[in-house]
Amino acid sequence: MNEPWNPYDVMPAARSADPAAAGARIDALPVSERWKRRFRLIAKAGGPRLPNLGALTFGERMAVMFSVLGLLFGPLYLLCKGLWRPALAYSLIIVAVGFAALMLGLEMLARGVGYGAAVLCANRACALYYRQRVLGERPWL
Template sequence: MDRPYDVWKLSESWRIRFAYFETYGPVPWTLEARQGYRALSFWDRVRLSSNVSAFLFGPMYFFAKGMWRKGLTLLGVVGAVVAAVLLADVGGVIERMAALTVPVVAATTANYAYYLHVAEGSRSWNPLEGVFGRR
């Protein structure tokens, strides 16, 4: 397969992620993909399905990786969530859950978004692009 990127310029973690995404797509929905996912080591599965840096830095992580369109979208979602929580004055548990919404979305979508950005040249504004099945 002719790749538009140099796989050897990627770290080992990114090579594992990219190899999985090239073979199975973003999520293990098919039996073959689930078997491939289970064949990975525990830490490789963790690295594949989440991104700690994206969780901690949210939209800024997307900007740093060159996915500024998706970062701006996430920043807009942050603004909307903050405004909704402030206007609703819900407090307590709901406020904390709302505060985790964007970091969790960023952490679970960043890996596949970066794959699409590097491997397929995606310039989409949608941070959930392709997450619910192949593009």
Template sequence: MSDRLTTSALPSNLKPKWRERFEFFEQYGEPSSPEFKAAYKNLPTGKRLLIGINWVGFFFGPLYLLVLGMWRRTLTWFAIISASVIVEGVFAIATGIDIPDAFDVGISCGLAMLVAITTNYSYYLKTMKGDNGWNPFSGMRWF
């Protein structure tokens, strides 16, 4: 097998940034694989940000996943976000503690970053592998 992926295996309508991400995933596998981890570590910072984080996903969250056609993962993210809001609300009511705004912002930013980190590989799975499942963490390093 060759070291570089031939670009003919990728859909021709991909934008250059998606093409680069998909080529990386095709060559080194899923983010949880040792090959991916080693290759990702050796990338320059700009390339690591391109491969590992989707900033549109960070700012627009599950709505961006819906635009990309990943409606199942969108529903999963809405469930996760709703559950975090409910848990926080129940905690505040049960204990009588007023949750600080900084805590709310921290949770929101953390969830937004999780969406941003999982979006690129999720879209790769949908486009290249036909996996349009419910699990937004499929193939990720920590799951």
């Protein structure tokens, strides 16, 4: 149980997003207390899709829905967290849309794609990491 976590190991089958069942799994995870707190908030909000987001305070919503490191480093942050599939998917989408915008002469749109990608990674990082670590999924997007 105290073995170091390897993001490339075979993941178990996906588990339910039941907050009561997720609590025990979250406590057993080899992650920092900060991540455990975020995971508990995501479970309280109903899982990675956050259907009960209104039950959280504004500060709790920001902790769950926004990652500063995800904003600053984008897909590289996802890659460092072992989320190579979303990092690859987002990178390919960013390059394709940015290249298409440049070929059409829309330099402002190409620049906006970069900013939008950073915000997307900041917004999705916590939910993707929750799906990977707590639910045992291997998410693409």
